[in-house]
Amino acid sequence: MAIHWFKYASPASFYGLAGRLAPWFAAAAAVATLVGLYIGLVLAPTDFQQGDSYRIIYIHVPAAWIGMFTYLVMAGWAAAGVVFNTRLSGMMVQALAPTGAMFTFVALWTGAFWGRPTWGAYWVWDARLTSTLILFFLYIGYIALRASIDDPRRADRAGAVLTLVGVVNIPIIYFSVKWWNTLHQGASVKPGSSSMATVMLAGMLVMAFAAWMYTIAVSLVRVRAIIVEREQHSAWVGELLDARAPDDAPGTSGGVAGSKGEKAR
């Protein structure tokens, strides 16, 4: 069994697997997005308290969930990288970080748009908002650290240490922020505490599934780009690029790696 588990830890074999899996996850994401938006925007009734502005939860809540979840997945890959010293783990952490940061930012952004009509303010120092903001800072820290280290292996390991230190701190930060807020004053407005209608919940869950599938698909595509960029000196990437070169216009084989490399940033 052990052989099967580690076969795909090699970037060369994972490259193919990721290429085969990515379209499926992308298709699942597209279908789930359409279904979720249909449920959310057409089937779900207008909320009697918040009007139509509540519909932003179909983006906001999935984004917030995936933003948090992605950091945990990153930490899991980072731990795997520290334990097994596999190159792929670092690449996966690198591939996940931009998507996680994007979703966290989307959660903050849509939350501000929802907060304005509902709470009357774009931003309040609510415990949940603050901890999401700090989570965003942690993503930015990881990306900044990664960007300033030229040696990718060193960047992998430094990023792993940072991610793991961050994940240990997340519960501490979360509770400290929560206590900080409640010690000062009770939150004046709580996010829709009324029980949710089944249709709304279904829409939200489908959208969360879509966001999850999207994250997997994008990370797989991104990790393929990272693999090609980092392993470009190895024989199999050379063969891959050579095999692809005749299809493209002459002289673009270098351009393939280059454009993919840009996408990876």
Next chain:
Amino acid sequence: MAVLRRDLLLTLRRPAELMTTLFFFVIVVSLFPLGIGPQPELLREIAPGVLWVAALLASLLALPRLFAADHADGTLEQLALAPQPLSLSVFAKLVAHWLTTGLPLTLLAPLIALQFDLPASATGVLVVSLALGTPIFGAIGAVGAALTLGLRGGGVLTAVLVLPLYIPALIFGAGAVEATLGGLEASGHLSLLAALTVFTLAFAPWAAAAAVRISLD
């Protein structure tokens, strides 16, 4: 122990660096009354936060002193090769660093608290909270400083990495002083802060040692 003695000696032989950190603290704190206005009630209200944030920033600026010079002259490599565990050496460096940064900041704080018209009880809590909190700044900062050794834009990068992780210490530390100002018991905040200090001191040297090793090869 030898590391501790050596680091202390090195810092004390160059007192200007130490003084710069302290004066940075004093100057930053003095900027707030100038920017906000001299109303005593307002100043008393913001004093805990301002003093804590200023102490945090001063500790942040002192972080490069932890490893940078030793990294440049190869001492750090020798420490990594030494038979003693590197995390122990890092811990000794942290103690030396705290004695020359955190402790002076803590001792200086009551003087500045006078400028902000803090009552004596709150000043006492401020000193205790800073004494508990500054080791956290050093210990978490050590991880960030070690990760960014020899990198472009090291200082700013260190700040981006460690500032989010400082937030719990800031909340409990400033919260303790604020609670005292508001006539509440500060012991809850202080206990949490102490727990955080113990937790950080137990694990951060370990992570910092791992980070030092990464930066060395």
